[in-house]
Amino acid sequence: MTDHSVKTVAVLGGGTMGHGIAQVAAMAGFETRLYDIDQKLVDLALARIDENLVKGIAKAKVTPEEKRETTARLRGEADLGKAVDGVDLVIEAVPERIELKRAIFGRLSELAPAGAVLASNTSSLSVAKIAESVADPSRVCGMHFFNPVHILALCEVIRADATSEATIDRARGVAEAMGKTPIIVKDSPGFASSRLGVTLGLEAIRMVEEGVASAEDIDTAMTLGYKHPMGPLRLGDLVGLDVRLAIAEYLHAELGDERFRPPELLRTMVAEGKLGQKSGQGFYDWS
Ligand SMILES: NC(=O)c1ccc[n+]([C@@H]2O[C@H](COP(=O)([O-])OP(=O)(O)OC[C@H]3O[C@@H](n4cnc5c(N)ncnc54)[C@H](O)[C@@H]3O)[C@@H](O)[C@H]2O)c1
Numbered sequence: 001m002t003d004h005s006v007k008t009v010a011v012l013g014g015g016t017m018g019h020g021i022a023q024v025a026a027m028a029g030f031e032t033r034l035y036d037i038d039q040k041l042v043d044l045a046l047a048r049i050d051e052n053l054v055k056g057i058a059k060a061k062v063t064p065e066e067k068r069e070t071t072a073r074l075r076g077e078a079d080l081g082k083a084v085d086g087v088d089l090v091i092e093a094v095p096e097r098i099e100l101k102r103a104i105f106g107r108l109s110e111l112a113p114a115g116a117v118l119a120s121n122t123s124s125l126s127v128a129k130i131a132e133s134v135a136d137p138s139r140v141c142g143m144h145f146f147n148p149v150h151i152l153a154l155c156e157v158i159r160a161d162a163t164s165e166a167t168i169d170r171a172r173g174v175a176e177a178m179g180k181t182p183i184i185v186k187d188s189p190g191f192a193s194s195r196l197g198v199t200l201g202l203e204a205i206r207m208v209e210e211g212v213a214s215a216e217d218i219d220t221a222m223t224l225g226y227k228h229p230m231g232p233l234r235l236g237d238l239v240g241l242d243v244r245l246a247i248a249e250y251l252h253a254e255l256g257d258e259r260f261r262p263p264e265l266l267r268t269m270v271a272e273g274k275l276g277q278k279s280g281q282g283f284y285d286w287s
Contacts, residue, residue, distance in 0.1 A: 009087060010034075
């Protein structure tokens with residue numbers, strides 16, 4: 001059963017993901033607090049949201065009235081206690097480091113209301129390990145959004161062994177209210193999205209290595225033959241080949257599965273600084 005009782009949301013971390021999650025939450029009608037470690041970072045995140053909304057108006061995707069209402073529902077906070085005071089849901093989006101996330105969830109266990117759901121936007125870490133620092137782990141789950149948050153419609157709701165059904169129902173309700181399609185996934189390395197996406201990406205790289213076809217032609221096989229909106233090699237260039245390598249190494253270590261062993265070609269390209277779009281060269285020339 002989907003639970004629509006959440007009214008107030010706190011987002012922790014106002015970076016790439018956090019500012020987007022806060023924007024989408026406020027647009028969906030939730031009273032939203034955006035927390036970061038100092039006021040300058042909070043202001044920066046709020047300014048990024050403002051900029052997105054201005055662009056939305058220019059593209060006729062957002063009305064001036066919606067922008068006003070969204071801004072009125074958003075509050076920046078540089079004090080964690082104030083940020084989570086009285087909230088129904090916390091979505092953590094701080095850097096991908098297990099010790100940092102565990103420390104924050106430990107503080108949330110004390111500072112956030114006992115009934116609040118505590119969610120992490122982690123893209124790879126174990127939700128169960130993050131939840132070990134919380135007195136009641138049944139209220140912890142993952143809510144994995146995709147970048148850019150205001151555009152991509154998927155939210156993976158991650159269920160650890162201890163996560164309660166009520167927690168999943170609440171997270172699902174919020175994701176739906178935000179206009180996302182939630183999928184419920186077991187807490188396992190790479191969840192559903194990265195595990196499958198990385199498998200395809202690594203196989204495509206091995207095919208380039210073996211000279212099966214050119215990068216362009218392998219991508220065309222997927223776009224025209226399988227109706228993927230983008231081929232796996234071009235997508236790897238956009239995500240960043242260093243990011244792809246890190247995820248493959250993590251999945252290889254965690255799952256102990258040879259399918260995730262990073263291909264030599266990927267290691268060589270990253271070592272040579274060919275990281276994809278951000279460095280100007282990857283499987284494609286982006287200069
Ligand atoms: N970037 C992506 O495409 C993407 C996609 C899905 C999930 N994620 C996950 O989202 C999380 C955040 O990633 P990001 O790309 O937004 O990172 P980011 O570096 O852009 O932003 C992190 C923010 O957290 C803040 N921060 C650092 N320490 C903090 C603390 N102790 N308390 C509160 N805020 C703190 C930083 O100041 C920064 O604003 C990570 O777990 C990442 O794996 C990222």
